[in-house]
Amino acid sequence: MTEESETMVWFKRVKEGINTPTEEKKETPEGLWYQCGKCAKVVTSEEHKSTHWVCSGCGYHERINSKEYFHILFDDNKYIEIAPNMTSGDPLKFTDTKKYIDRVADSIKKTGENDAASAAHGKIDGLDAVVVAMNFNFIGGSMGSVVGEKISRAIDHCLKYKKPLIIISKSGGARMMEAAFSLMQMAKTSAKLTLLAKAKLPYISLMTDPTTGGVTASFAMLGDVNIAEPGALIGFAGPRVVKETIKKDLPKGFQTAEFVLDQGFLDFIVERKDLKAKIAQTIKLFQN
C-alpha cells in the first residue's frame, strides 16, 4: 500500500503552483463561450447558436435581436431587408443628459443596427412571409418613428404581394425622446393593421422578453394569433410601476408569458426550437 491511500488522499499535487510558462498559455478568443444568465451553465458560442440561443441546461431563452430571428425563421438564412437604411429623424431636437441624435448615432455604432426594428421578406418553410423583428439592444427596443414606419412599410409589402405578417416584439415601450411622435406610432401601426385584416392576410404576433408599454398596447396585442416565448415579461405597465402603485409585492410569475396565457391574452407559448415550424403550420392552416 502506498502512502497516499493510507492518509485517504486521492490525488496529490506533484508540483506546487501553476507551472505553465506565460508564453505557453493559450488565449481564449472573446465570445467563444456563453454562460447562461440564469443557471450559469457554460457552453461554446457555436453550441449556443445551434440551440437557437436557448440554454441547454435550464431552457432560458436569451434575448436575441432581429438578425438572429431572421436566421431562425428564414429558409437558408436568405432574406431581403425592407428599408434597411432608414434611421431616426430628430423631430423635437431633443436633449436630455445627451443629445438624441448622438444617442442614436452611438446606438447604430454599438449595435450595427439602424434602429429598434428590422423588417425583411423571405421564405419560411417555403412560404412567403414578411417578418418585423425588434432590436432590444437599440435604446431598449423603444418605439419611435422608425419602428412605426418599418411596420407600416412591412404591411405595405404584405398588401402588395399578399403575404402574411409576423412581428416579433421586444421592447421597453415608447421612445421618450420622440415624445408624441412616439405615442402616435401606436395609432399608426394599429391603423395600418386594419388594412391587413381587411385584405384577410394573417398576422402572427410573437411577444418576447420583454414586451411592455406602447408596444403591448398596440400591434403586439393585435395578432390574429398572439404567441410568446416561455418566461417572457409581457405587460402594459412595467412591474416596478405596478409595484409602486399597489404598494405590495407582486405575486410570483406576474406578467410572465405563462401568466398572460392563463389570463387569456395569448393563444399559445412556443419554444424557440419549435418557432419556425409552428409559424409555418399556422400560416398554412390560415391559407388553407
Added chain:
Amino acid sequence: MITFLEFEKPLAELYEQLEKTKEIEVISGIDATPTIREFEKKIEETRKELYSNLTPWQKVLVSRHPERPYTLAYIDGMCDKGSFIELHGDRNVKDDKALVGGLASIDGESVMVIGHQKGINTKMRQYRNFGMPNPEGYRKALRLMKMAEKFDIPVICLIDTPGAYPGLEAEERGQGEAIARNLFEMTQLNVPVLCFIIGEGASGGALGIGVGDVVYMLEHAWYSVISPENCSTILWRSWDFKEKAAESMKLTADDMFKNKLIDGIIKEPIGGAHFKPEEAIHNVREAIVGSLKKLKKIKPEKRILQRIEKFSAMGVVVEK
C-alpha cells in the same frame, strides 16, 4: 375661495388687496369704488398677461387645475338640456367610473359622448380613480362606439387623463390589449369620430379613446407619451427636471399642431377653462357642430381611409 396656481401669485396678491379694500370700505364707511375698480382692472390685465405667456409647464398646471371642467361638465353644458342618458358597464367585468359615456343630442342630433372623468372633490377623485381607467373602461368605450356605429350616430371623445391605471388587476385584465383593440377598432368605425383633449392627454391611456377624424386640443391642454414628471424621472433620473422635460417634449397644443400631430386648437377664455367654463364648453360645442357638418358629407369609406392616411403619415425618419 379661488384656487391659485403657483405662477398666479401676482394674481393672488391683487385679489388679497382687493378683499382688504372691500373690508376697509365696510368698516370705515368711506366709498372705495375707484380703488376697487383700479384693482379689478389690474387683476384683468395681470391675468391676461400671465395667460398669454404660459410656459409649457405652466400649461400642464392649468390643465390639472382642480376647477377645470371635466367630461360630465362638458356634456351638461354642450348637449341639449336633459338629453344625456349615461350608459354604464362593459358587459363583462364592471362599470369603470373613470371613463363615462352615453347618448345625448346636440342641436337635436344624436351623439355618443365618451370621456375620462376626474372627480370634483377629494371623495369623488378617489371614486373616479383620478381619471385613470382600467381595461373595462376602454372596453365600455368600445361597446358604446360600436353601438353608435350600429345606429349611425357620431362619436365624440373627451380626453383628460393622467394615464391608464397601472394596477395589478388592470394588468390581469389586459390593459394593453384593451387599448390596442380600441386603436384598431376606432380606426375603422364608419361613423364620424371627433376627439378633444380637454385637459391632460397622457400616453396610451389618452390615445385609447383618441383615434378620430379630427383631433383637437384645448389651448392649455397637453398631450404626450408620458407626463413631464415621469419623463424627468426616467431621462434625468430626478423629478426636478419636469419644467425642462415639459419644454423638450413639445406637448402643448401649439407644438402639437405645428408637428401635425393634431388637427386644430380650441381657444380657452383668458384665465383658462376653469376661469370661465361655460366659454370653454361653448367653444368645444362650436367645433363639434362645425366639424360634424363637414364630416357627415364625406362617405364612410373615404372618411376611414383619410383617418388611416392621417395617422400613417405621423413620424419623422431619414432615409439615405
